[in-house]
Amino acid sequence: MNVMHPAIAEPVLSLRGLRKEYRPGQPVLKDISLDFAPRGVTAIIGPSGTGKSTLIRCINRLVDPTAGDILLKGENLARIQGAALRMARRRIGMVFQEYNLVERLSVMENVLSGRLGYVSPWRAFLRKFPVEDVERAYDLLDAVGLGQDFANRRADKLSGGQRQRVGIARAIMQEPALLLADEPTSSLDPKTSVEIMELMAEISGTRGIPIIINIHNVDLARRYAARIIGMTGGDVVFDGPPEALERSHLAMIYGGEGWQE
Amino acid sequence: MTTRSARPEAFPVDWPKRLAWIALAVYVVYALSTLDVSLDRILRGFSQAATLFGRMFPPNVAPDKVELITTGMLESLQIAVLATFFGVLLSLPLGFAAARNLSPVWLAGAARGIIAICRSFHPVIVAILFVKAVGFGALAGILALIVATMGFVSKLFAEVVEELNAKQVEAVRATGAPFFNVLIIAVMPQVMARFVGLTVYQFDSNLRNSTMVGIVGGGGIGAPLFTAYQRFDFDVVLTILLVIIALIMMFEMVSARIRRVFQ
Numbered sequence: 001m002n003v004m005h006p007a008i009a010e011p012v013l014s015l016r017g018l019r020k021e022y023r024p025g026q027p028v029l030k031d032i033s034l035d036f037a038p039r040g041v042t043a044i045i046g047p048s049g050t051g052k053s054t055l056i057r058c059i060n061r062l063v064d065p066t067a068g069d070i071l072l073k074g075e076n077l078a079r080i081q082g083a084a085l086r087m088a089r090r091r092i093g094m095v096f097q098e099y100n101l102v103e104r105l106s107v108m109e110n111v112l113s114g115r116l117g118y119v120s121p122w123r124a125f126l127r128k129f130p131v132e133d134v135e136r137a138y139d140l141l142d143a144v145g146l147g148q149d150f151a152n153r154r155a156d157k158l159s160g161g162q163r164q165r166v167g168i169a170r171a172i173m174q175e176p177a178l179l180l181a182d183e184p185t186s187s188l189d190p191k192t193s194v195e196i197m198e199l200m201a202e203i204s205g206t207r208g209i210p211i212i213i214n215i216h217n218v219d220l221a222r223r224y225a226a227r228i229i230g231m232t233g234g235d236v237v238f239d240g241p242p243e244a245l246e247r248s249h250l251a252m253i254y255g256g257e258g259w260q261e
Numbered sequence: 262m263t264t265r266s267a268r269p270e271a272f273p274v275d276w277p278k279r280l281a282w283i284a285l286a287v288y289v290v291y292a293l294s295t296l297d298v299s300l301d302r303i304l305r306g307f308s309q310a311a312t313l314f315g316r317m318f319p320p321n322v323a324p325d326k327v328e329l330i331t332t333g334m335l336e337s338l339q340i341a342v343l344a345t346f347f348g349v350l351l352s353l354p355l356g357f358a359a360a361r362n363l364s365p366v367w368l369a370g371a372a373r374g375i376i377a378i379c380r381s382f383h384p385v386i387v388a389i390l391f392v393k394a395v396g397f398g399a400l401a402g403i404l405a406l407i408v409a410t411m412g413f414v415s416k417l418f419a420e421v422v423e424e425l426n427a428k429q430v431e432a433v434r435a436t437g438a439p440f441f442n443v444l445i446i447a448v449m450p451q452v453m454a455r456f457v458g459l460t461v462y463q464f465d466s467n468l469r470n471s472t473m474v475g476i477v478g479g480g481g482i483g484a485p486l487f488t489a490y491q492r493f494d495f496d497v498v499l500t501i502l503l504v505i506i507a508l509i510m511m512f513e514m515v516s517a518r519i520r521r522v523f524q
Contacts, residue, residue, distance in 0.1 A: 060435055083439075090437030100432035104450040113446050117437030124442045167432075174436055 011035035011071075012178055012210050013059065018068035018078075020054050028054050030234040031068065036178075041204050041211045043225035045218055047254050051234045052214040056180050059212070060092045061085055073177060090117035093171030093209075095200075097183035099163040101170075103156040107146070110155050110166050111137040114173025133173075140169040144199060161192035165199070172203060179204070181213040185220065193217065197224045218250065313495060320503060321496035329485055330497075334504055337481035340402045340471040345464040347403075348410025353456070355411060356418030363422060363448070372415070379412030384470045388479040402479030406467050413466070414459050421455045422448065457523040461516040468512060472505055 013036040020029040028051040036042060044052050057063040059070055061077060070077040077088050093114070101110045115133050116124060123129065138148050144165040155163065164184060171179055181200065185193035201224045204211045215221050221228055222242040230238030230245070230253040238249045251257045358364050359372035388405035395401050425448060433447035475483020482501060489497040 062431060062435060086437045086439055088437070089435060092435070092437075094432070094435040096428065096432055098428060100428040102429045102433065102447050102450050103426070104454075105446070109446070113433055113438070114436050116433060116442040116446060117439070119442070121439070121441035121445055124445045170432075170436070 008035040008037045010038065012038040012073060013212075014069075014071040015055075015059075016069040016071065018055070018058060018070065019066045020051070020058060020063065021066045027066075028234050029058070029065070032234075032236060034229065034236065034239070036210060036212060037227075039204070039208055039210050040226040041201055041213060041224055042227045042229060043221035044212065044214050044229045044231060045216070045221050045253060046231035048216075050231050052231055053182055055231070056182050056212060056214055059178075059180060060089050060094060062094075086117060090174055091177040093174045093176035093179040095164070095167050095171050095179065095181040095184045097186050099160070099167045099187075101155040101163055101166055103154075105155060106151065107141070107153050107155060107158070107166050108134075108137060108151040111140060111169045111173055114170040117174070137169070137173060140172055143172075143203070144169045145195075160188050161195065164188065164192075164196050168196075168199060168203065172207070172209070176209060179209050179211040181211060181215075183214050183216065186216055193220060200224070218245075316493075316495040317499040319496065320500040321494065322500060326497055326500065330482065330501055330504060333475070333482035333485045333501075334508065336399055337471040337475070337483070338468070338508070340399050340406060340474070340479075340481050341464060341467040344403045344406030344410055344471070345460065345467050348407040348467075349414055349460050349463070351407070352411050352414035352418060355415040356456075357422060357444070359415060359419035360422035362425070362427070363444075372419075376412055376416050376419075379408050380416065384409040385473060385477055388474040389477045392478040397478040397480075399480030402471060402474035402481055405474055405479055406470055409470065410463050410467060414456075414463050417459050418452070418456055421452050421459075425451045454523050458520055461519055465509070465512060465516060468509060469505075 015032050015034045018029055018032040019027055021027045032055060044055065046052050054063055058065045059072075059077070061070075065078055068078060072088060072091065075088060077085070080088060102113065105113075109127065112127075112129050112133060115129060119129060138151065141148050141150055146162060146165050146169070150158075150162070150166075155166065158166065167184075179200075184200070185196050188196060197220050200211055200213070203209060213221075213225070222245065225242060228238065228240065228242050228245050229236055230249060232253050232255075237252050238245065247257065247260055250260060355372055355375065358368050359376060361369045364372070384405050387408050388401055391401035391404045395404065429451065430443060430447045433443050438446065472482045472486065475481040475485075476487045478484070482505070486498065486501045489495075489501065
C-alpha cells in the first residue's frame with residue numbers, strides 16, 4: 001500500500017524483496033521493498049513479533065536475510081561478507097532498546113567505541129584514540145545533553161535516559177550515513193521517551209542523518225516522524241505521512257479497534 | 262468444587278531423584294564395609310597422633326634447618342609464581358578458544374580436548390612425568406603446575422565467557438569493529454574481573470601444590486618436608502608446616518585486596 005508515499009529520487013537505502021525465514025517456509029518478512037530518503041525520521045510501527053526488529057537488524061546484517069537486496073547508497077549489503085561488511089557497518093549507526101552499553105566501561109569509552117571500525121586492536125587496547133575523535137566525543141556529550149562531566153562515569157552508574165543518550169552519542173560518533181533505532185524508548189518512562197525522541201529528531205535535522213525508528217508508541221511516531229510505515233504479519237500495510245494515518249489503518253495494523261480511545 | 266481425590270498431587274514423588282539418593286546411600290555402606298573402616302581403628306589412630314604431635318614440639322629453629330627451609334620455601338614460591346604467570350597467560354587464549362559463543366565449533370572442540378587432558382591427572386602425577394622428561398628440580402614442578410593452571414583457569418574462564426551479555430557485544434559489532442576490537446572493548450571488560458578472581462584462586466592453589474611437587478622431585482619445600490618425615494625429624498616437619506600456613510594466610514589477605522582493585 002505504497003499509494004500515499006511519493007517516489008524518492010535518490011534514496012539512501014533501498015530494500016528490494018527483503019525476505020527472512022528463521023524456519024524454512026515461515027517468513028517473518030515477506031518480500032519487503034522500501035526506499036528511504038536521505039533525510040528525516042521514518043517510524044516503523046506494528047504489533048510485537050511482526051518483524052519490525054528483524055527488518056531493522058537485516059539492514060546492518062545483525063540478522064542475515066534469506067533473500068532480497070539491501071542497497072545502501074548503491075552498495076548491496078546483502079551480498080557482502082567479512083571486511084566489506086564491517087566497512088559498511090561503520091556507516092550505519094544503531095541505537096538499541098536496552099541501550100547495550102558496555103556496562104563496565106566509562107561513558108567516554110562507550111562513546112569512542114563508535115570509532116572501533118577505524119582503530120587497530122593495539123590502539124583500542126591502549127585506548128589511544130585519535131585526538132580529534134576524543135574532542136568530538138566531548139562535543140557529542142554536550143550535544144546529547146549529558147555534558148562533559150559524564151565522561152569518566154561508569155555506564156552502569158547511569159539512569160536509563162542517560163544511558164540512551166550515551167547510546168545515541170556512540171552511534172553519532174560513527175558519522176553514519178544512516179541511523180537505525182530499535183525500540184529506543186520502550187525501556188524508558190513517558191517523559192524520558194519524549195526527550196529521547198526529541199533528541200533524535202533534532203540530531204537528524206541538524207546533522208542531516210536519516211533515521212529509521214522501530215517504535216511501539218503511535219503518538220510518538222506521529223509527533224516526530226515525517227513518514228510512518230505500518231507493518232503487520234511481515235507485510236507493509238501502511239506507508240505515508242502521519243497525517244494520512246487514520247483509525248482504519250491502525251485497526252488494520254494492530255487488529256481490532258477497542259484499544260483506540 | 263472438585264473433590265479431594267480429583268486434584269493433582271501437590272508434591273508428587275520424584276522417583277528418579279529418590280532412587281538416586283537410595284543408590285548413593287547403598288554404595289556408601291558397601292564401600293565402608295569393604296575398605297575395613299572401623300571406629301576402633303580411628304580411635305587407636307588418635308592416640309598415635311597424640312604421640313606424633315608430642316614429638317613435634319618445640320619446632321626446630323636451628324640455623325642450618327632454617328636456612329634449608331628458607332631456600333626450599335622461596336623455591337616453592339617461585340614455582341607458584343612462574344607457573345601461575347605462564348599458566349594464566351596460556352589460559353587466556355585457550356579459554357577464549359573453548360568458549361562456544363565466540364569460536365567456531367572445531368576450535369572450541371579442540372580447545373576443550375586440550376583442557377580435558379590438562380585436567381585428567383593430579384598435579385603430582387603430571388610432576389612425575391615431567392621429572393622423567395626434564396629431570397629433577399624446579400622446572401619439572403613449574404611445568405606440572407602450568408598444566409594444572411591451564412586445566413582449571415581455561416575451563417572456568419570459558420564458562421565465564423559463555424555467560425557474557427551478548428547485547429553489549431552485538432552493539433559493538435554493529436559499529437563495524439573487527440573481531441579483536443570487539444574482544445577488547447566488549448568482551449574483556451565483562452570477563453576480566455572474573456578472570457582475575459580465577460587467577461588469584463589458582464595462585465593460592467599453586468602455592469599449596471608447589472609445596473607438594475617436591476615430594477616426587479619437582480623442586481621446592483616438598484623434598485625437605487618428605488625427608489624430615491622419613492627421618493622422624495618431626496620438629497623440623499612442624500617448622501615447615503608452620504611456614505607454609507603463614508605463607509598461605511598472608512596471601513589470603515593480599516588476594517582479597519587484589520580482587521577489590523579489579524572489581
